[in-house]
Amino acid sequence: MRATTAADLFAAPRFRAGVQMIEDDDGLTLDYREQSCSVETDGQGALKAFVDSLRRGDTSIPELKRRHPELAPEIDGLIEEFDRLGLLTESAFAEPKGCLSGVEFYHRLRKFAADTVEANSKSRLYQGLCDRTLPRSALIGYALEYFYIVREAPGLIAPALAHAGPVKVQKLLQGFLASELNHDDMLRQSLQAVSIRTDNLEHLVPLPATFALCASLGVYARQHPLSFKSLLFLFEQPSASFHIELANYCRETRIPEGFWRPIVRHASINDEFDHDDISLSLLAEIESVSPEEQMTVKKHLMLAIETMVLQENQILDHYGKQSIVKPRIFA
Incomplete structure (x- = not known):
């Protein structure tokens, strides 16, 4: 990208x-x-x-x-x-000019994100699943990095409660936070199925891009609530095609069902709680988004997409070259 x-x-x-x-x-x-x-x-x-x-x-x-x-x-x-x-x-805003409602901004932001991804990035991880060239170790590495994000999620969301504003927004964020609790236990089961020790994963050190994604989300939750609300869909949007290919890849390469089933299950839980629409629910409570705020969020969105692409590359470059996966634990 x-x-x-x-x-x-x-x-x-x-x-x-x-x-x-x-x-x-x-x-x-x-x-x-x-x-x-x-x-x-x-x-x-x-x-x-x-x-x-x-x-x-x-x-x-x-x-x-x-x-x-x-x-x-x-x-x-x-x-x-x-x-x-x-x-x-x-100083000179391109179309659309002026302020947008939170709902209109959400829909334009989704299109902007889709256009950005389509024009500038291609998922090496997904392509490797589709053509069955993805190293088994890279897939396990993906699960480790995914585990880290899921484990950290409640702590990254919590600072946003200090800026929640109206009671309805507070309730939305509280419900979202509660729905993310203890999901890391599900991913521990996935890692155990491929013989990864999980009793010391509290010491897991993420890859730099994974840490950057988590850190930026936490900073936005604390310092720029609009960006936090606007970017949540990137982390929560379902990817049915990815999980179908993940399951097919694991079946064909004889990776235990205990590995891929919890990952797919976690994605389905996100669907059940309508996490894909959490950004829409939160932005719907905002009457007006100024042109400068729109641009600021778009810059943060582009940075997040770039970092997600970098994360995939780091997973493939680090874990994909290992014959036996070694979690990044240095304690």
Whole structure:
């Protein structure tokens, strides 16, 4: 999957109100809310002109490159770094303009996610199941990483309760949290069926991408509730075709039913509790989502999809090369 670019992030970027520019001998320093960013360049005049354009906003990224040819090769990188530091906002929103209801935003976000996945990523794990080339060890590794996410889920969801707002939203989140409790026991059974010790899995260290997915969800639950509510469907949406191929693969390769049955069972429990619609249920209680909030959530969504693709690659690269699966336990 290709990396997110400046064009994915903004139509017409602009510095946030309060960003201050200080000239020095080697370049410019940008100050914002007690943090600073120094940019060094040989062409200080060109850099100052570019920064002035970002202060005004309402200029597309292609136009910024035409307007500042000396910096054109560096503009994407500068915009991505400025955005990472929280210095930029959007000044010219593409269609749809204006605010959206939470329900309308949910449906557009689902389409955006589907289009993003279809255009930029292909599941190596699913393809390996379909053509029966997936190493057995990679499938067990997938189960280990899946176990980690399921075990951590209640702790990642809980911080959102502090920002739940209306009683109906509180009840929705409380019910969702309660429905996730103790599901890791089901996945322990799956791992036991393929001779993985489970008495020490509290020390399991996830792959970096798995940890990143969990950490980002926990941060959104605490610090950006809209992103948390909006991204839950990515983690909860059912994948019937994946689980059909998983069961067929295991039958054909004589992997015990005790391995794949709990995984499929856990997915069916998600269906029973309508987890796929948890984002819709939560967003339906939001009257209006501003254009800037829409863009922020879309950026977080794209990052989550990229991380999920990276997670599959790490599972295949790490576990797929093992003859005997060794959980990442270093205690």
